[in-house]
Amino acid sequence: DTEVTQTPKHLVMGMTNKKSLKCEQHMGHRAMYWYKQKAKKPPELMFVYSYEKLSINESVPSRFSPECPNSSLLNLHLHALQPEDSALYLCASSQGDRRYGYTFGSGTRLTVV
């Protein structure tokens, strides 16, 4: 298995809703990442988990809450989002050594209404 699987692929939520994005990989990668990507822009880093511990939080608002239950799973819990949070949310994983690159999932397209 050489993939990163993200669910759901599409999500529409109201500003008062609570939802979660899920990311799963079975490549034995020990670092996992959440990126946010707006249209026609490069991905922007949100969080990094290394060996299941949060190692980087790029000053992301608290309405985004990451969770790494085990080495294969990464969640992003969403609460009280704003319309400007609408974007493609990408999960990635890596072996922890940047030489090997990063494997990205196909993303969750989030629309906040």
Add this chain to the structure above:
Amino acid sequence: AQSVTQPDIHITVSEGASLELRCNYSYGATPYLFWYVQSPGQGLQLLLKYFSGDTLVQGIKGFEAEFKRSQSSFNLRKPSVHWSDAAEYFCAVGAGQAGTALIFGKGTTLSVSS
């Protein structure tokens, strides 16, 4: 600070013509460099990577890239473009220690005309 510059925002190439996408980086040590491609609404697919050794790197889908330390460049090339190559292309550098994130350029949109 580390950075990646992709000078061309949008490039249009005729089908069958050759392609070169430019990438310049700023990094203090030997960089780990990557090219990713993204089709509309999709995730990023790794085309190729460089971290040491032969400066001409072969990737998937017929792409190659050449690392030139003297020019701080890592340009992506393809000898004959296919309509299916139309997409967004991102150059990225792996900076810092293991487990730290990629730094992306702003991307180049490739259009292919028939």
